[in-house]
Amino acid sequence: MAEDKILLMLVSQRRMFQLGRRFRGLGRLLGAANPRMGSILAKLKLDLEPEGYAMGAFASGLAYGLMFFLLAAAVLWVRYHDTAKMWPESLAIGLLVWLITFMFLMMYPGIMMRKIAAKESNDLLFALREMMVDIDGGVPLFDSMKNVASGDYGYVSRDLGTVVKQIERGIPDRMALRELAVRTESELMKRSLWQMVNALESGASLGTALSAIVQSIESYMYRDIKNYSSNLNFLMLIYMLAATVVPSLGITFLVLLSAFSGLGVSFTTLLLLLGISVLAQAIMIGYMHSTRPETFGG
Numbered sequence: 001m002a003e004d005k006i007l008l009m010l011v012s013q014r015r016m017f018q019l020g021r022r023f024r025g026l027g028r029l030l031g032a033a034n035p036r037m038g039s040i041l042a043k044l045k046l047d048l049e050p051e052g053y054a055m056g057a058f059a060s061g062l063a064y065g066l067m068f069f070l071l072a073a074a075v076l077w078v079r080y081h082d083t084a085k086m087w088p089e090s091l092a093i094g095l096l097v098w099l100i101t102f103m104f105l106m107m108y109p110g111i112m113m114r115k116i117a118a119k120e121s122n123d124l125l126f127a128l129r130e131m132m133v134d135i136d137g138g139v140p141l142f143d144s145m146k147n148v149a150s151g152d153y154g155y156v157s158r159d160l161g162t163v164v165k166q167i168e169r170g171i172p173d174r175m176a177l178r179e180l181a182v183r184t185e186s187e188l189m190k191r192s193l194w195q196m197v198n199a200l201e202s203g204a205s206l207g208t209a210l211s212a213i214v215q216s217i218e219s220y221m222y223r224d225i226k227n228y229s230s231n232l233n234f235l236m237l238i239y240m241l242a243a244t245v246v247p248s249l250g251i252t253f254l255v256l257l258s259a260f261s262g263l264g265v266s267f268t269t270l271l272l273l274l275g276i277s278v279l280a281q282a283i284m285i286g287y288m289h290s291t292r293p294e295t296f297g298g
Contacts, residue, residue: 027052
């Protein structure tokens with residue numbers, strides 16, 4: 001994440017560091033919203049303290065809240081021309097935007113950590129296949145890891161590059177792999193590394209262990225795709241209901257209801273129904289995208 005910009009964050013890392021030092025007590029209090037922030041920032045290799053990040057999230061949320069407060073005040077002034085009605089609603093909107101933005105920014109490093117773990121799991125199968133071919137061909141484990149580290153396997157190459165550097169400094173290979181297994185957030189990566197460590201410590205064939213790991217990951221990915229495909233049928237049914245049935249039958253139902261009740265169907269009601277339909281479609285599309293297996297490209 002060191003190379004990725006933090007979404008919605010308006011404060012630079014240098015400024016976050018300064019705010020964290022100056023308002024350490026408030027930052028520690030705000031940091032309670034995500035107690036794991038310190039370990040997550042360390043795993044993401046961000047040179048930040050939890051207090052500094054919390055203060056950056058607080059300041060950014062405050063800026064967004066102030067912006068929406070002023071925007072809401074201008075809109076409500078045009079509508080009411082009454083400050084007594086304008087200020088409470090504007091203040092409520094501003095506070096709501098601040099709270100939502102602050103909570104999102106506090107959760108965002110965890111979201112990035114899960115995305116990195118998913119990408120690492122996706123690249124792991126191909127990296128292990130190369131290692132399996134190398135070791136079956138008589139290449140030592142260190143050289144095989146070096147080949148993967150210099151290859152194009154995303155976060156797997158980066159993590160194994162760290163292991164290679166540790167081994168070059170004199171750390172035993174099984175100890176370096178064990179440290180990576182503890183550090184990584186990817187369950188598949190963690191499981192694979194522990195099996196490799198166990199094979200090294202027991203003296204078992206590493207090629208056989210890698211072959212078993214590859215088969216296990218392939219089975220997991222096939223099962224993941226199958227589960228997603230079966231769930232997608234139900235999700236598409238819900239999406240079609242939100243996209244076609246709710247607007248058409250909903251308007252028909254409202255027209256029939258108005259004929260009996262005499263309330264009528266206003267243009268605002270139609271816009272509200274259309275807005276609910278669009279919002280439901282956006283939620284369904286976002287959910288389908290977020291649950292899509294990383295095998296499809298993430």
